[in-house]
Amino acid sequence: xxxxxxxxxxxxxxxxxxxxxxxxxxxxxxxxxxxxxxxxxxxxxxxxxxxxxxxxxxxxxxxxxxxxxxxxxxxxxxxxxxxxxxxxxxxxxxxxxxxxxxxxxxxxxxxxxxxxxxxxxxxxxxxxxxxxxxxxxxxxxxxxxxxxxxxxxxxx
Amino acid sequence: xxxxxxxxxxxxxxxxxxxxxxxxxxxxxxxxxxxxxxxxxxxxxxxxxxxxxxxxxxxxxxxxxxxxxxxxxxxxxxxxxxxxxxxxxxxxxxxxxxxxxxxxxxxxxxxxxxxxxxxxxxxxxxxxxxxxxxxxxxxxxxxxxxxxxxxxxxxxxxxxxxxxxxxxxxxxxxxxxxxxxxxxxxxxxxxxxxxxxxxxxxxxxxxxxxxxxxxxxxxxxxxxxxxxxxxxxxxxxxxxxxxxxxxxxxxxxxxxxxxxxxxxxxx
Numbered sequence: 272x273x274x275x276x277x278x279x280x281x282x283x284x285x286x287x288x289x290x291x292x293x294x295x296x297x298x299x300x301x302x303x304x305x306x307x308x309x310x311x312x313x314x315x316x317x318x319x320x321x322x323x324x325x326x327x328x329x330x331x332x333x334x335x336x337x338x339x340x341x342x343x344x345x346x347x348x349x350x351x352x353x354x355x356x357x358x359x360x361x362x363x364x365x366x367x368x369x370x371x372x373x374x375x376x377x378x379x380x381x382x383x384x385x386x387x388x389x390x391x392x393x394x395x396x397x398x399x400x401x402x403x404x405x406x407x408x409x410x411x412x413x414x415x416x417x418x419x420x421x422x423x424x425x426x427x
Numbered sequence: 428x429x430x431x432x433x434x435x436x437x438x439x440x441x442x443x444x445x446x447x448x449x450x451x452x453x454x455x456x457x458x459x460x461x462x463x464x465x466x467x468x469x470x471x472x473x474x475x476x477x478x479x480x481x482x483x484x485x486x487x488x489x490x491x492x493x494x495x496x497x498x499x500x501x502x503x504x505x506x507x508x509x510x511x512x513x514x515x516x517x518x519x520x521x522x523x524x525x526x527x528x529x530x531x532x533x534x535x536x537x538x539x540x541x542x543x544x545x546x547x548x549x550x551x552x553x554x555x556x557x558x559x560x561x562x563x564x565x566x567x568x569x570x571x572x573x574x575x576x577x578x579x580x581x582x583x584x585x586x587x588x589x590x591x592x593x594x595x596x597x598x599x600x601x602x603x604x605x606x607x608x609x610x611x612x613x614x615x616x617x618x619x620x621x622x623x624x625x626x627x628x629x630x631x632x633x634x635x636x637x638x639x640x641x642x643x644x645x646x647x648x649x650x651x652x653x654x655x656x657x658x659x660x661x662x663x664x665x666x667x668x669x670x671x672x673x674x675x676x677x678x679x680x681x682x683x684x685x686x687x688x689x690x691x692x693x694x
Contacts, residue, residue: 274565275457276450281466281560281569288470289525289573296474297521299481300500303493306486 396424438648439641442541444555445563459563461553466560469532477528503527506681511688519687522577526570526683531676533560534633537668541640561675562633564626571626574683578621581690594693625682632675636668 400420433441446461480496489497507520536558548556560566582591595614600606640661647657 273454273457274568275455275459277457277459277462277563277565278569278572280458280463281566282573284463284467284470285525285529285570285573288474288529289522291474291478292525293518293521296477296481297500297516297524300484300497301516303481303484303486303489304497304501307489310486 392424392427395427396420399423435645438645439638441555442545442641443557443637445557446553446555459557459565461556461558462560462563462566465536465558466529466533466566469536469560470529473528473532474525499528500524503680507684510681510684511691513688513691519684522687523680523684526574527676527680530561530570530629530679531673533566534629534672534676536560537562537633537636537640537672538665541637542644559633559637561629562637564630567626567630567633568622570629570679571622574625574686575618575622578686578690579618581687585691586693590693621686625679625686629675629679632671636664636671639664 403420445459448458448460450456450458477496480492484493484496503524504515504520507515507523511519513519539558541558544558545556548554557563579591582594586594596607596610598610599613600610643657643661643664646653647661
């Protein structure tokens with residue numbers, strides 16, 4: 272229980288230990304710990320950044336898909352409209368063509384009918400004359416009754 | 428058993444006497460070789476170990492050894508961080524680590540069974556040798572005094588010599604010249620009581636722990652029942668002592684940090 276020189280000797284060894292720890296133990300370990308902390312913090316920040324970037328990319332891809340969908344829809348709509356237009360046009364054309372063909376055919380038929388009528392008329396008159404000639408023979412003079420025959424033929 | 432031919436007071440006296448080396452003629456010029464050598468050896472071993480682990484410290488994935496040391500260092504660092512506001516890494520935190528680890532291992536010498544250690548020391552030719560450096564008032568007072576000197580050093584370094592003297596006379600009551608004596612008396616008491624309470628707390632705990640172990644050892648020498656109950660109570664006291672050893676080391680460190688951070692703050 273008496274204070275003596277041990278006090279001073281012990282204080283000196285304490286001072287040496289403090290110096291040693293301050294110089295050789297603390298800084299090395301602190302350096303390692305701080306470097307690791309920084310690495311971890313960087314990693315976490317990078318992960319966070321990656322997450323944000325992923326979110327932005329997801330948003331953008333959704334926008335792009337939406338745009339594409341809208342465009343596709345409008346293209347389809349236009350195409351449908353154009354198709355129905357084309358169909359309508361084709362229908363109109365076909366109808367006009369048909370009408371034209373019908374008109375032409377009708378005209379041709381009329382012509383043919385007329386021609387046939389003419390031919391028939393002439394043949395009928397000749398036939399009538401021949402018939403009449405055969406029936407009447409001499410009593411009828413073809414020349415004298417030509418006018419009459421012509422008027423008959425005309426009436427046919 | 429060595430105590431067979433000893434009276435109880437001789438037994439205790441034997442275990443509590445230092446290995447002294449007289450240097451001068453007055454009572455002050457004496458060295459306690461057991462305290463000095465044990466503490467120095469412990470310091471060399473433990474801080475050598477720390478140095479060895481820390482020298483290969485990696486900032487990547489740490490080994491188990493390094494993780495353990497880091498746990499210790501971060502424990503100390505967190506305590507310092509909560510008390511001291513400044514650049515603690517320059518001095519205060521390493522100091523706290525030194526104090527904590529050194530006091531802890533010096534206290535832990537108390538776990539070694541005192542009579543068996545006496546036999547071991549006897550083989551080495553050391554007949555008066557105390558295992559626990561912190562149960563020597565010189566050791567604890569040396570630490571407290573060193574901290575006290577650092578306290579004054581930092582007070583002067585932070586506030587300047589004038590600032591420190593101003594604080595001695597002008598706090599805690601004010602700057603009025605009438606209260607200067609009261610202020611100074613207050614600060615004087617504070618400066619005296621700090622190292623005393625700091626060192627005596629640790630010394631008292633460790634010394635009392637040693638005495639109790641000795642008393643139980645003495646009881647063990649009285650007969651079979653004494654041996655049985657002495658061993659039982661000794662085991663109980665040793666288990667309780669684990670708490671005391673760690674707690675006193677922690678308290679010593681905390682007080683060191685508190686005193687030094689108070690020295691950094693101006694009132």
